[in-house]
Amino acid sequence: MSNPAQKTAANTAENTLADIVSHAKEYGFVFPSSEIYDGLAAVYDYGPNGVELKNNLKQLWWKAMTQLNQNVVGIDAAIFMHPLTWKASGHVDGFSDPLIDNLDSKKRYRADVLIEEKAAEYENAGDKPRADALLAEMGRLLTAEDLAGVKQLILDEKILCPISKTANWTDVRQFNLMFSTQVGAVAGDSSQIYLRPETAQGIFVNFLNVQKSARQKVPFGIAQIGKAFRNEIVARQFIFRMREFEQMEMQFFVRPGTEGEWYEHWKATRRRWHEVMGLPAEKLRFHDHDKLAHYAKAAVDIEYEFPFGFKEIEGIHSRSDFDLTQHQTLSRKKQQYFDNDVNPETGKPYGNYVPYVVETSVGADRLFLATLCQAYQEETITEGEQTKTRKFLKLHPAVAPVKAAIFPLVKKDGLPDKANEIYNALRHDFRLVVEEKDSIGTRYTRQDLIGTPFCIAVDHQTLEDDTVTVRHRDSREQTRMPISELRGYIGEAVSLSRIFEQL
Ligand code: GAP
Numbered sequence: 001m002s003n004p005a006q007k008t009a010a011n012t013a014e015n016t017l018a019d020i021v022s023h024a025k026e027y028g029f030v031f032p033s034s035e036i037y038d039g040l041a042a043v044y045d046y047g048p049n050g051v052e053l054k055n056n057l058k059q060l061w062w063k064a065m066t067q068l069n070q071n072v073v074g075i076d077a078a079i080f081m082h083p084l085t086w087k088a089s090g091h092v093d094g095f096s097d098p099l100i101d102n103l104d105s106k107k108r109y110r111a112d113v114l115i116e117e118k119a120a121e122y123e124n125a126g127d128k129p130r131a132d133a134l135l136a137e138m139g140r141l142l143t144a145e146d147l148a149g150v151k152q153l154i155l156d157e158k159i160l161c162p163i164s165k166t167a168n169w170t171d172v173r174q175f176n177l178m179f180s181t182q183v184g185a186v187a188g189d190s191s192q193i194y195l196r197p198e199t200a201q202g203i204f205v206n207f208l209n210v211q212k213s214a215r216q217k218v219p220f221g222i223a224q225i226g227k228a229f230r231n232e233i234v235a236r237q238f239i240f241r242m243r244e245f246e247q248m249e250m251q252f253f254v255r256p257g258t259e260g261e262w263y264e265h266w267k268a269t270r271r272r273w274h275e276v277m278g279l280p281a282e283k284l285r286f287h288d289h290d291k292l293a294h295y296a297k298a299a300v301d302i303e304y305e306f307p308f309g310f311k312e313i314e315g316i317h318s319r320s321d322f323d324l325t326q327h328q329t330l331s332r333k334k335q336q337y338f339d340n341d342v343n344p345e346t347g348k349p350y351g352n353y354v355p356y357v358v359e360t361s362v363g364a365d366r367l368f369l370a371t372l373c374q375a376y377q378e379e380t381i382t383e384g385e386q387t388k389t390r391k392f393l394k395l396h397p398a399v400a401p402v403k404a405a406i407f408p409l410v411k412k413d414g415l416p417d418k419a420n421e422i423y424n425a426l427r428h429d430f431r432l433v434v435e436e437k438d439s440i441g442t443r444y445t446r447q448d449l450i451g452t453p454f455c456i457a458v459d460h461q462t463l464e465d466d467t468v469t470v471r472h473r474d475s476r477e478q479t480r481m482p483i484s485e486l487r488g489y490i491g492e493a494v495s496l497s498r499i500f501e502q503l
Contacts, residue, residue: 016307020376021238023391027449029053029372030239042235042243044365049450052401052431054246054368057277058225060398060496061248061362064273065223068500072221072250073214077202079227085201086178086194088326090295095197096174097233098142098150102161103168110234111150111172112138114159139290147172177230179243195229200359202226203251204323207335207355211253218337218355219262221252225364237308239365246364253355255339256321262358263298263318269503270314270360271302276502278396279304279374287312295322302362304370313370314362321354328354371399375451381476393451394474397493403430404454404490405447411436419458422468422483430490448473454490 024030028047032039046054066074086092098111115138122131134157141149151172160167179195196202203210203222210222225248232241239245254262267286275281287310289299297320301312324335339350375393397403406422408415416436423434433452435443440457447455457469462483470489471478481489492498 016373016376017238020307020372023376023449024050024238024372042232042241044239044242049401050368053371053395053399053451054364056399056401057367057371058246058248058364060277060499061273061364061367062223062225063496064500064503065221065250068503069221071216071219072223072252073210073216074223075203075206075210076226077199077206077224079196079229080183080193081196081201081205083193084330085205085327086197088330089201089204089323090326091178091194091197092176095178096176098147098172099175099233100151100154100172101170102164102166103170104164104166105161107161107163108233109161111147111154112142113234114154115150115157118157118159135290147174175231175233177232179229179231196227197230198228198361199224199226199247199249200251200361201323203249204327204357205331207251207253207324211337218339219252219254219258221250223248223250237306237311239369240306240308240311242365247361248364248367249359249361251319252358252360253337254358255350256353256356259297259318259320259356259358263316266358266360267300267316270316270362272503274302274304274313274370276499277371277399279370283374285310293317295319297322304366304373306370306373311366313366314360317359317361319357319359321356323357324354371395390445390448392448392473395451395453396499397453397490398496398499400451400453400494401431402433402447402450402452403494404432404456404486405443405452406432406434406456406458407440407443408434408436409440409457409459413460414463415458415460418462422456422458422486425483426487426490429487430494444471444476453493456486 027049029050031045031047033043033045034040062074065072099108100111100114101108115134119131119134122128122134137153138150141153148171151169154169155167158167178197180192181195182191183193184191203224206222210216211220225246227244228247229244232243235241235243252262252266271284271286274284283305285303287301287303289296289301292299296317298318300316302314302316303310304313328335335354336352337355338352341350342348343350372393375395377392377394379390380387381390406419408419419434423432426432435446437443444455451473453473455471455473457471459469462468466483467480468483468486469478469480
């Protein structure tokens with residue numbers, strides 16, 4: 001039985017997520033896809049502020065990978081790939097979820113998620129050993145592909161359908177998560193292709209093209225940002241689990257035997273990156289996989305504490321030579337690298353080998369959601385006699401959609417012209433807006449809600465001495481400064497080197 005205190009905590013978490021979802025829609029960050037047709041489940045569109053925030057996050061990842069590491073280069077591979085790619089990668093045969101239907105409610109569930117929820121119930125009730133034992137048993141059954149055993153576990157645990165409250169379950173069966181379509185005019189098996197379920201394979205099949213053209217020596221990495229598609233059954237929690245989403249992946253090719261140290265290196269580097277980007281250390285944790293994906297030899301998630309609990313935002317995977325060897329077999333093209341560094345043990349070059357791979361894979365949408373959850377603030381402030389709640393997004397200036405808003409105090413006396421003059425002087429460096437409408441307080445509020453770090457007020461004194469008032473989003477403090485100092489001041493706050501020097 002759930003205890004009332006936990007229920008309240010869970011409800012509060014849901015409320016917070018609901019607040020964030022409605023904030024994201026109202027202020028142009030995220031809209032449900034094709035909303036005028038009542039939307040499409042687990043598909044979302046990014047609005048004017050959302051696309052700026054997402055692009056800024058992606059740019060920070062891209063630069064951290066390709067600009068800070070001479071041995072990491074980028075590519076942009078196509079979404080469609082030769083169908084054998086997915087046979088080789090194991091996705092045709094192994095990329096599936098165990099599903100179960102409830103015959104009374106006609107609802108479909110992921111069997112593993114039902115069991116995980118039951119384990120979470122035990123853990124919340126203080127019985128962690130029972131939760132761990134249940135998860136271990138599920139892991140064992142899934143690894144052994146014993147789907148009848150998984151169903152029996154659901155029955156033994158008396159897990160009921162949340163809708164019908166019955167245990168009238170079908171058998172468990174595997175359901176492939178890849179979307180398929182036809183290429184060309186003639187339908188049939190030979191023309192079936194897939195929408196990529198991960199960007200990684202576009203990197204693997206280009207391994208030698210990139211290594212040779214970019215003249216890279218192992219160890220080196222290939223980075224890519226792109227869309228991926230999965231027919232997720234449990235599509236919940238807003239943009240956390242989508243059917244069309246974006247990944248930022250980096251495959252790091254290493255000499256066999258060195259993968260352990262590179263795995264540790266990228267694990268630490270990527271966690272540090274999230275901290276530097278503004279996700280606090282106490283809201284991040286590592287979670288080692290109990291159940292490894294078909295390609296992985298070791299895998300860890302970096303989890304962030306969302307309002308709905310700690311959940312994965314990034315995976316670090318030691319993939320051995322699985323992918324390159326598979327592609328070598330199915331394409332019949334050698335995927336080997338000649339390493340002419342001398343092996344101190346033999347005194348001879350290491351020679352030809354298929355490199356091992358350590359992968360870092362972060363979802364751009366999950367990073368976006370974590371950033372939004374972290375930034376969303378509600379504080380009680382007193383203005384004169386009044387106490388009110390101020391909502392604002394405490395985004396790092398480098399990722400904020402608008403860096404500064406310029407407000408002429410009144411719509412006359414040449415103040416709008418002066419505001420536009422400042423805008424024109426700075427627009428090549430920063431994304432700015434000029435706002436004339438409404439009271440200055442209302443304009444501050446509007447910018448707070450989208451996370452603009454600075455508001456620049458242009459008043460009559462500006463016309464006399466070329467100074468403006470800069471209002472700071474987080475402290476609401478105001479500083480008077482010469483217009484000539486604005487570029488340096490905003491530039492310092494949004495500087496990527498300020499972020500990167502902490503890495
Ligand atoms: N190449 C390895 C790979 O794809 P993954 O753990 O399946 O590994 C990596 O996915 C990351 O992609 C996850 O950590 C998550 O951030 C993101 N991701 C995966 N499925 C997603 C989905 N349905 N919606 C949004 N993001 C997703």
